[in-house]
Amino acid sequence: MQTKAIKMATFMGLVLTLVFACSPQENTENLTAMNESETVASKQAVVFIAGYDKGESTYYKDAKQHFEGLHYKIVDNAFSLQEIIAWLNKNHNEQDYSEIHIVNKGNSKKGLSLETTIHGELLSQQSLLNCLKENKLPKLKSVLAADSKLVFHTSELGKNKQLLQVLKQTFTANYQPKVFATQHATLFNGQFQKHYLADVFYGYYPTAQSPGNIDLSKQFIRKYPLEDIHWLNAIRTKEEGEPGEAFSYKFNIPVRWEIEFSDDEDLPSLADANEIMDWIDxxxxxxxxxxxxxIKVEYFRWKAYKSGQKVIIKGKTTAVCILKPMMQRNNPLSYVRTEFDNQRYYTKL
Structure with missing residues (x-):
């Protein structure tokens, strides 16, 4: 069988006041202060809103509003790593980037929904390695400072240190940036906090075949027996009613395979979901x-059909995502701060 398969580091306008002082010590202090200000002014920061919302989702809109409120430079028309690097090279203007933020959906297992190249593969460790090997990406010019930071606002990406290491190599120019990503979910525009982290838990069922909230809550109980969360209430809650309250949302995950066979006799019939799952196993x-x-194979709704020498298999699962906002241990009414240099909540490479 063959198969084919950056709060924008403020750009300070320098108001130079000439002070005629008789003390050499005062002159030295003034000169030092000026040099420090010039150092700050020589840096810049930028946030890439590297995706767009679909359906009722407002993730990227909320993230953009958050960073605009912090006066960052926003770029919202670069949806691939190729475009981000090209933008950084083109807009450098002799100013080092102190912070580069990339907002993009994704997870620790699959990677990012960010494209590698324009209309190219989505960004994963393997797809990025392939791009680097084949020289498909532009080289980042000497645009970094010794302390430049590269921050990914992608839920749970901090768990994937291998991918973060390849990203660090990709963004290495005259210096290597310090790379940050959280191991938790990252959310914007919350009911009580504009940007916060949350613990995340997943349950699944075949799309359009919901077992009901009670049975679904039992799945969470079995999967996360040590968590002190009322799973049934969390499933029924769609947003925080009070600070720190667990809530849920749903999304679908599709799978599609086109499998080509060289011989008609090898073509499987795959008449129903059970036969498809047996074939996959x-x-x-x-x-x-x-x-x-x-995700267990039985949590997908499976269909298959033939097209010439191909068998096309489609699967779809509905993920129930429960989010529990992370609160400070010594103050349960205060959210954990989203300070990306805090290694308790962010991975740093």
Whole structure:
């Protein structure tokens, strides 16, 4: 069988007041202050809103409003790593980037929804390594300072240190940036906090075949037995009613494979979902794809049909995501601060 498969580091306008002082010590202090101000003025920061909202989602809109409120430079028309690097090179203007922020949806397993190249593959460790090997990405010019920071606002990306290491290499120019990403969910425009972190928990069922909230809550109980969360209430709650309250939302995850066979006799019939799941279990390549997603094969709704020498298999699962805002241990009414240099909540490379 063959298969084909940066709060914008404020750009300070310098108001130079000439002070005629007789003391050499005072002159030295004034000169030092001027040099420090010039150093700050020689740096810049930027936030890439590297995605767009679909349906009722407002994630990117909320993130943009948050960073605009902090007076960052916003770029909202670069949706690939290629475009981000090209923008940084073009807009450098002899100013080092002190912070580069990239806002993009994704997770620790699959990577980012950011494209590698324009209309290219989505960004994962392997796709990025392939791009670097084939020289498909522009080289970042000497645009960094010794203390430049590269911050990814992507939920749970901090768990994937291998991908972060490749990203660090990709953004290395005259200096290597310090790279930050949280191991938790990152959210914007909350009911009580504009930007906060949350613990995240997942449950699944075949799309359009919901088992009901009670049975779904039992799945969470079995999967996360040590968590002190009222799962049924969390499933029923769609936003925080009070600070720190767990809530949920749903989204679908599709799978689509086109498998070409060289011989008609090898074409499987796959008449129903059970036959499809059995076939997947018997084929290591596709079984591993499902295992790597961390979702049981039975949590997908499966369909298959033939097209010439191909069999097209489609699967779709509904993920129920429960978010528990992270609160300070010594003050349960205060949210954990989103300070990306805090290694308790952010991975730093």
């Amino acid at each position: 018997d084929n290591e390549k596709y079984s591993n794809i499902i295992k790597d997603m961390g």
